[in-house]
Amino acid sequence: xxxxxxxxxxxxxxxxxxxxxxxxxxxxxxxxxxxxxxxxxxxxxxxxxxxxxxxxxxxxxxxxxxxxxxxxxxxxxxxxxxxxxxxxxxxxxxxxxxxxxxxxxxxxxxxxxxxxxxxxxxxxxxxxxxxxxxxxxxxxxxxxxxxxxxxxxxxxxxxxxxxxxxxxxxxxxxxxxxxxxxxxxxxxxxxxxxxxxxxxxxxxxxxxxxxxxxxxxxxxxxxxxxxxxxxxxxxxxxxxxxxxxxxxxxxxxxxxxxxxxxxxxxxxxxxxxxxxxxxxxxxxxxxxxxxxxxxxxxxxxxxxxxxxxxxxxxxxxxxxxxxxxxxxxxxxxxxxxxxxxxxxxxxxxxxxxxxxxxxxxxxxxxxxxxxxxxxxxxxxxxxxxxxxxxxxxxxxxxxxxxxxxxxx
Numbered sequence: 095x096x097x098x099x100x101x102x103x104x105x106x107x108x109x110x111x112x113x114x115x116x117x118x119x120x121x122x123x124x125x126x127x128x129x130x131x132x133x134x135x136x137x138x139x140x141x142x143x144x145x146x147x148x149x150x151x152x153x154x155x156x157x158x159x160x161x162x163x164x165x166x167x168x169x170x171x172x173x174x175x176x177x178x179x180x181x182x183x184x185x186x187x188x189x190x191x192x193x194x195x196x197x198x199x200x201x202x203x204x205x206x207x208x209x210x211x212x213x214x215x216x217x218x219x220x221x222x223x224x225x226x227x228x229x230x231x232x233x234x235x236x237x238x239x240x241x242x243x244x245x246x247x248x249x250x251x252x253x254x255x256x257x258x259x260x261x262x263x264x265x266x267x268x269x270x271x272x273x274x275x276x277x278x279x280x281x282x283x284x285x286x287x288x289x290x291x292x293x294x295x296x297x298x299x300x301x302x303x304x305x306x307x308x309x310x311x312x313x314x315x316x317x318x319x320x321x322x323x324x325x326x327x328x329x330x331x332x333x334x335x336x337x338x339x340x341x342x343x344x345x346x347x348x349x350x351x352x353x354x355x356x357x358x359x360x361x362x363x364x365x366x367x368x369x370x371x372x373x374x375x376x377x378x379x380x381x382x383x384x385x386x387x388x389x390x391x392x393x394x395x396x397x398x399x400x401x402x403x404x405x406x407x408x409x410x411x412x413x414x415x416x417x418x419x420x421x422x423x424x425x426x427x428x429x430x431x432x433x434x435x436x437x438x439x440x441x442x443x444x445x446x447x448x449x450x451x452x453x454x455x456x457x458x459x460x461x462x463x464x465x466x467x468x469x470x471x472x473x474x475x476x477x478x479x480x481x482x483x484x485x486x487x488x489x490x491x492x493x494x495x496x497x498x499x500x501x502x
Contacts, residue, residue: 102127104271107293139257141175144316146246147208148173148259149197151188151216154270157278167283169266170196173259174208177309178299182266182287184280190218190330194237198325201241206317210244212256221360221374225249232360232371233330240325242318265294328364335359335372339396343368346383349392410441417448418457424464 100108106118152169159165170183170193181203183196201207215223222229228247238245248255269290273283295307302309333341339352343361350359350370360371363382370377380391407429414422421444428440447456 100271101268104268108272139175139255142316143176143313144206144318145209146175146212147200147204147210147243148175148212148256150214150256150259150263151185152263152266154184154267154283155275157275167278169270169287171259171262171266172197172200173262174204174306174310174313175212175258177313178258178301178306179204179295179310179313180262180265180291180306182291184283184287186280188216188218190231190233191327193218194234194325194327197237201320204317205314206319207241207243208317210246211238212246212248212259214253214256215247215250219245220247223247223250229374231330232369232374232376233328233362236328236362236369237325240321269294326364328362330360330362333359333361340390340392341370345389347390348378348380348383349390349396350377351396410445413445417445417453418460420457420461420464421445421453424460427464427467 102119102122106115109118149170149172152171154167154169156164156166165186168185168188170185170188172181172183173179181200183199185192185196197211213219215228217231219231219234220228221231228249230245230247234245253260266287269287270283273286295310296305298304299306329344331343333343335341335350335354335357337352337355339349339355340347341350341359341361343363348361348368348370350372354372354377357372359377362369362371366382368380368382370379378393380393383389383391410425410429411422414425425441425444428437428444444456444460
């Protein structure tokens with residue numbers, strides 16, 4: 095077995111006979127089969143019950159798929175700082191979705207959440223690693239807010255501040271020395287990890303001299319309760335802000351300020367909402383587009399004036415008010431007459447008259463049209479005469495080249 099590269103602990107666990115552990119290690123020492131231990135000094139990290147969960151990734155091995163491609167298998171490790179209770183989740187991907195799913199599973203196993211989660215500074219947790227001003231991943235920040243824990247992302251090249259999980263990495267790799275990789279499945283690997291850790295958590299720990307599983311029973315009372323509603327996994331993507339101010343999320347487009355063009359936006363979405371961040375700042379929140387025939391969403395304060403023209407009729411009235419009160423009333427009648435459809439030829443035919451005629455003359459013409467309109471409605475039994483007058487007056491709206499105002 096020594097030719098397989100197994101550690102003494104693995105060899106002891108795989109023995110088919112039961113012998114005292116002390117006898118086994120004395121035998122290794124007499125036969126000079128145990129490597130000398132390197133002594134080193136490391137800072138002592140003491141955590142109160144429920145204070146900290148340290149997490150880290152460990153590469154276990156590489157396997158080949160049926161198509162011949164190599165895939166790396168990872169172990170995502172979590173260890174409670176006080177009891178040293180250890181958990182492992184087997185992963186094929188180390189992206190945001192897989193990591194958050196693994197953390198959620200660990201919280202469910204613990205039955206609560208610690209006050210803080212300590213980790214390195216990978217991209218799934220930080221957009222920018224820094225000793226003084228790290229930029230947190232907005233998705234991970236939302237996840238931590240949901241479960242109520244504080245994020246402690248260590249600065250670069252400072253792993254000793256999470257030494258408890260760093261030392262556990264070697265333990266987890268050792269637990270997989272006896273794993274049959276030829277029979278690999280995710281379920282088989284996870285079952286192997288759970289079996290081995292079940293034994294490891296029942297052994298006395300070298301630091302506090304107690305069984306981690308026993309200490310955890312009292313530590314779990316200090317954990318924060320889990321939310322009543324399960325966490326809904328969110329999708330996180332990164333998109334450049336286009337020149338027109340739109341960012342892309344799952345083949346749909348959502349608009350932000352055009353002045354941010356060229357910047358990288360973090361877009362986070364669930365089944366109902368889409369949130370857009372840039373440089374750690376929330377820019378906008380939209381209802382997620384679910385209509386297959388709709389591709390863009392834009393709020394009114396981001397629209398150009400010509401875009402508002404297509405969707406908002408209020409600007410017609412405001413522009414008419416500048417010319418005159420009767421012009422505004424006349425435009426309101428035209429808009430109401432359309433029942434949702436805007437005859438822009440009529441509306442702009444009136445509003446553009448200000449380029450050739452004084453505003454007071456246009457206002458007077460609109461007043462005459464309104465009066466004739468009222469007369470027509472009152473004398474429906476005599477439509478011909480009233481209709482001719484109304485038609486001649488309102489023609490200033492329809493004619494491509496309006497008649498001189500003296501005509502009316």
